[in-house]
Amino acid sequence: MAEEQPCRWSHLFRTGKKLRIDNSFICKEEPHGSRLVQQQDSHGSATARQLAQRDQLLETQEAAGQPRVWKDVYDVMRCNGNLCQGSYCYVDEQRKHIGLNTSILTKMVEYAEQGNKLRTHRDVLPYILDMIYEKERIDCERRAKRKAPGSESDRPIKIVNVLPSPYHSTAEGCTPPTSNFGTASPSVVDLTDLVIPKPIDRAVDDYTEWLCDQVEDDHWKAGFRSAGSIMKADCLDLRHVYQDRYIGYYVNQGVKAGITRSFVQDIKMWADSL
Incomplete structure (x- = not known):
C-alpha cells in the first residue's frame, strides 16, 4: 500500500513537483489476542506486517467491544485540504490550520480514551490548545530564522537535537539556554x-x-x-x-x-x- 502510493504520484514529479511524506506511527499496547500476528510468516514488507498487526488489533478491539478511539481521533484531526504541510492539523475558529505532531495527537487520544468527547476541533481541551499554540509559536520563530539573511538556510543541512523546552539539563551535553525565551x-x-x-x-x-x-x-x-x-x-x-x-x-x-x-x-x- 505505502509502496504503491509514490507510483501513483509519479506524474507530479514529471511536472516539477516536490514530494514530502509524513509518517505517523501509533504505538499501542496490544491485547493478548493480537500476539497471534507475530506467529505468522515473517516474510513480506515491513508495511504489510504493520498493516496486518493493525488489522489484528482492530479486530481484537471490536470483538471485545472496545472502541477504536485512536482511529476516531486521527480521523477528526486529519487535514483533507492542501493548506497544511502535514497530514494532521487543528483548525481554529478563524479557520487557520495549525499542524499537529505525534505528541499532541497522543494527548488527544489519551483524553478521548478516558471517555471524554472529542468529535470536533471545538472539543479540544484548553491545556492541549496551549500545547498547540506553543508549538505554532516555536515553528514560526524557526521559519523566521530560516528566512533571515545569512541564516542556516544558505548552509548545508545539519541534524541537531531539538530540545522539548528551554530548560534542559546540561548533563546531556547541551548548552544552557539564555533567558530570552x-x-x-x-x-x-x-x-x-x-x-x-x-x-x-x-x-x-x-x-x-x-x-x-x-x-x-x-x-x-x-x-x-x-x-x-x-x-x-x-x-x-x-x-x-x-x-x-x-x-x-x-x-x-x-x-x-x-x-x-x-x-x-x-x-x-x-x-x-x-
Whole structure:
C-alpha cells in the first residue's frame, strides 16, 4: 500500500513537483489476542506486517467491544485540504490550520480514551490548545530564522537535537539556554522588588506548600507539587521563573495550564507576604 502510493504520484514529479511524506506511527499496547500476528510468516514488507498487526488489533478491539478511539481521533484531526504541510492539523475558529505532531495527537487520544468527547476541533481541551499554540509559536520563530539573511538556510543541512523546552539539563551535553525565551520579555519584568530571604532550594518547597494552602482540591495540590518537582529537578530559581514567565515549559510536561499560570505569576505575591 505505502509502496504503491509514490507510483501513483509519479506524474507530479514529471511536472516539477516536490514530494514530502509524513509518517505517523501509533504505538499501542496490544491485547493478548493480537500476539497471534507475530506467529505468522515473517516474510513480506515491513508495511504489510504493520498493516496486518493493525488489522489484528482492530479486530481484537471490536470483538471485545472496545472502541477504536485512536482511529476516531486521527480521523477528526486529519487535514483533507492542501493548506497544511502535514497530514494532521487543528483548525481554529478563524479557520487557520495549525499542524499537529505525534505528541499532541497522543494527548488527544489519551483524553478521548478516558471517555471524554472529542468529535470536533471545538472539543479540544484548553491545556492541549496551549500545547498547540506553543508549538505554532516555536515553528514560526524557526521559519523566521530560516528566512533571515545569512541564516542556516544558505548552509548545508545539519541534524541537531531539538530540545522539548528551554530548560534542559546540561548533563546531556547541551548548552544552557539564555533567558530570552519566555512568554514575556525579561526586560518587562523587574526583579528589583522581588526579594526572597530564603535559600533557593528551600524557597521552592515553601512556595509550593504556600500555593497548596490556597486550595482545597487534592488535584490542584498535586498539580502545584508537580510543578515544584519539575523546578527542583532542573535546579531552577524562583526569581528566574518569575522573570521568564515560560508557561509552556510546565504545560509540555503535563501540568495543567491554570496551575502553571498560578505557579509562575504568584511568586511575587508570596514573596511580599514573607
